[in-house]
Amino acid sequence: MITNKHFNGPLRINTTNSRYFTDDSGKAIYLTGSHTWAVMQDIWLEGTPRKNMDYDGFLQMMEDFEHNFLRFWQWTQTKNCPWNDESTLFDPMPYARTGTGKAQDGFPKFDLSKWNEEYFLRLRERVEMASSKGIYVSIMFFEAWGIKYSNFHPEQDPWVCYPMHPENNINGITDNPVLENGQAFGFFSLNCPQILNLQKEFIKKIIDTVNDLDCVLYEICNEVPNRIEAIQWQDHLCAFVKEYESLKPKQHPVGITGEGGDQNMDELYATCADWISTGNGRLFEYRYNPPATDGSKVIVSDTDHLWGHGGDYAWVWKSFTRGFNTIFMDPWEPLPVREADWKVNGISKNSRYYYPYEPIRRNLGYTKNFANRMNLNTCIPHNELCTSTFCLASPGYEYLCYLPSGGTEGIDLWDIEGEFEAEWLNPVTGEIIQGKTYSGGNRHEITAPFQGSAVLYLYKA
Numbered sequence: 001m002i003t004n005k006h007f008n009g010p011l012r013i014n015t016t017n018s019r020y021f022t023d024d025s026g027k028a029i030y031l032t033g034s035h036t037w038a039v040m041q042d043i044w045l046e047g048t049p050r051k052n053m054d055y056d057g058f059l060q061m062m063e064d065f066e067h068n069f070l071r072f073w074q075w076t077q078t079k080n081c082p083w084n085d086e087s088t089l090f091d092p093m094p095y096a097r098t099g100t101g102k103a104q105d106g107f108p109k110f111d112l113s114k115w116n117e118e119y120f121l122r123l124r125e126r127v128e129m130a131s132s133k134g135i136y137v138s139i140m141f142f143e144a145w146g147i148k149y150s151n152f153h154p155e156q157d158p159w160v161c162y163p164m165h166p167e168n169n170i171n172g173i174t175d176n177p178v179l180e181n182g183q184a185f186g187f188f189s190l191n192c193p194q195i196l197n198l199q200k201e202f203i204k205k206i207i208d209t210v211n212d213l214d215c216v217l218y219e220i221c222n223e224v225p226n227r228i229e230a231i232q233w234q235d236h237l238c239a240f241v242k243e244y245e246s247l248k249p250k251q252h253p254v255g256i257t258g259e260g261g262d263q264n265m266d267e268l269y270a271t272c273a274d275w276i277s278t279g280n281g282r283l284f285e286y287r288y289n290p291p292a293t294d295g296s297k298v299i300v301s302d303t304d305h306l307w308g309h310g311g312d313y314a315w316v317w318k319s320f321t322r323g324f325n326t327i328f329m330d331p332w333e334p335l336p337v338r339e340a341d342w343k344v345n346g347i348s349k350n351s352r353y354y355y356p357y358e359p360i361r362r363n364l365g366y367t368k369n370f371a372n373r374m375n376l377n378t379c380i381p382h383n384e385l386c387t388s389t390f391c392l393a394s395p396g397y398e399y400l401c402y403l404p405s406g407g408t409e410g411i412d413l414w415d416i417e418g419e420f421e422a423e424w425l426n427p428v429t430g431e432i433i434q435g436k437t438y439s440g441g442n443r444h445e446i447t448a449p450f451q452g453s454a455v456l457y458l459y460k461a
Helices: 055-064 117-131 193-210 228-245 265-269 313-321 357-373
Strands: 032-035 042-045 069-072 088-091 111-115 136-143 216-222 254-256 298-302 325-329 391-394 398-403 408-413 419-425 432-434 442-447 454-460
Touching (some): 032 357, 055 117, 069 117, 069 325, 117 193, 313 357, 325 357, 357 454
Parallel strands (some): 032 069, 032 325, 298 325
Antiparallel strands (some): 419 432
């Protein structure tokens, strides 16, 4: 079953406004949504019952909040992740476990020349399920956070349970990606040719599985170590995806995401990626005061790379009005830890019910509604047109302003003509209030009709 009814062809860079993608409609498409860790593989603590996430329920939540973008996680290890000191299990895996002898997780060794077709059937089915709800899916090929932080709990080093580890397969793999620091950073480099070839074969299998679907994007890897070798590896694989898909009926955008800490953004801009995600920035500016995008790349601002567990609805509006696409790392399916380490006033952030999360989910949907109403082909960040500095506008036609503290701000309508209708959104309650009409050829004070932060939409009458 091919479910492309919500889409007008695959996404591609919008040459009219390259802050966004477009499709065959020619309309700028703003991506916003949620993602959680267990969308592809089941994840549970060893010694506890296997946990199968409610994927249907997660997609329904996204549809209810009018999200259109899912970051689709894939994990490379069968066991271990250093977010706690207990063993975590991951299943299914893409390779058949038909080898002789036992792997280091106690199960039969992998044969890396044979695919586990059930894995790819599940991947295809779940991408189609998202597609049926109008949700774009960015398929992650590899995950690096676990290896990057394996020194947190060395006994939970994921590399030990990678199918490519020499002790876990029957294919004569001799590459050793472990560096002098004891961590397998070489997996995310061009220095292990056998592993690199296996990575490319896996990428080709993913592409063969989903190439005909319009809803697809790709992401090379989650949060690789901040090393030049890792950037070169990602850029190389990004080019490989483009080359391989050039021979296929459809081509899809390929992304490289931020390291999640102090990575230099120039390194990401210099890659051949169609889209990127930021890290925090030198002053944590991508959390609190994101710089206006210039269209050099489509940028997806992701709370995963800014906080991990965190974010608030103010971040949603600040990012949207500065020209970003947005996505929320949603603990809707919490990480499997017995006692969460992320607590505020005794309340765990590792819970779908943590109090700031529902307002984030709702406001992501609010931004999408405005994006659908606006002509994003002509709207760009205009910090100078509103004293709050958060203004996405097509001067003379429409203005979307975010007032973080509410109250009164100023807006510049000096050099334009016509009358402009005003609509206020309360991001806390979702209430919409019609405001007064503003005339061009003047400056104006804009005063929110309620307490707290506010969104103002001005559009030509």
